[in-house]
């Protein structure tokens with residue numbers, strides 16, 4: 406059984422199922438596989454599930470209702486949901502949205518409710534719509550047990566946010582060994598802000614959208630001296646090894662992944678000196694590869710007027726840089742632009758960049774993809 410959660414007694418352990426990456430079947434959720442994952446997580450003594458209204462095109466909440474809520478006693482699991490900017494425009498929209506989320510999940514309260522993807526510009530909208538006040542009222546009514554934020558801004562803005570919103574009980578940040586020192590993502594600096602304020606940290610993207618579990622060959626070679634070591638395991642132990650980390654969310658979408666993570670997170674062993682040194686070398690190796698830091702979250706896709714499969718196109722660019730050859734061009738031409746826009750169809754509206762939590766210069770990157778594949 407996992408260790409006790411040091412911050413929230415109702416959470417068992419520090420590993421949670423991130424439902425943004427629920428296994429898919431066609432346009433929806435792979436229900437049989439997701440049922441296995443839910444059952445396995447619960448059987449291994451963990452109980453935290455993180456979703457949002459837009460995950461899996463709105464189907465993650467209802468999948469959790471059927472596979473978790475309707476099959477387990479309410480007090481046996483901890484459910485986190487989020488208020489996402491795409492689903493409200495005015496203060497009056499928020500309560501009906503919240504009620505629809507409760508109904509979709511089949512619960513009458515959320516254990517955690519997070520203001521989703523907070524950064525400076527979105528915070529202004531949340532403030533204008535009195536979202537924080539509404540969440541506080543919902544908490545007072547017992548419909549939210551804990552209130553927090555998921556965060557994609559700068560460390561300086563996080564300081565301001567925590568000053569202005571003292572009711573925040575947890576901050577969910579992107580946190581992994583590549584992003585820790587990154588001057589754009591500022592994971593390390595955001596972590597330090599949370600520590601200085603004593604606010605528990607919930608980690609998202611510990612394996613950076615799976616990419617730290619599938620290291621490029623040159624980077625993987627740096628782990629050689631460690632022998633037969635799990636890449637994903639190192640990334641999870643890195644994140645779990647920081648004081649103040651209350652939760653590590655993993656988008657586990659196979660039984661093997663879940664088994665491995667569950668075992669490892671029971672009592673995550675701190676990284677050894679040799680492991681830390683190897684991760685430093687992996688980081689250095691990444692720097693030389695000039696890869697695009699897209700995590701595949703797909704937040705940018707729905708609003709693209711040119712219907713470009715942006716993360717897939719960017720993955721083709723990364724693949725081409727890593728391996729050369731003609732495979733990436735084949736996939737670009739025949740798979741990712743089939744009935745979709747090409748990189749050269751981008752009308753440079755900027756919608757995608759506004760949606761991108763990684764703050765990627767997508768227009769510029771697509772211009773590069775167009776030069777690579779469309780000429």
Ligand code: SF4
Nearest residue numbers: 709751752754755757
């Ligand atoms: S800038 Fe280009 S890729 Fe981005 S949403 Fe607009 S058309 Fe799509």
Ligand code: SF4
Nearest residue numbers: 699700702703705761
């Ligand atoms: S480009 Fe940004 S928003 Fe789009 S999938 Fe990649 S990380 Fe997510």
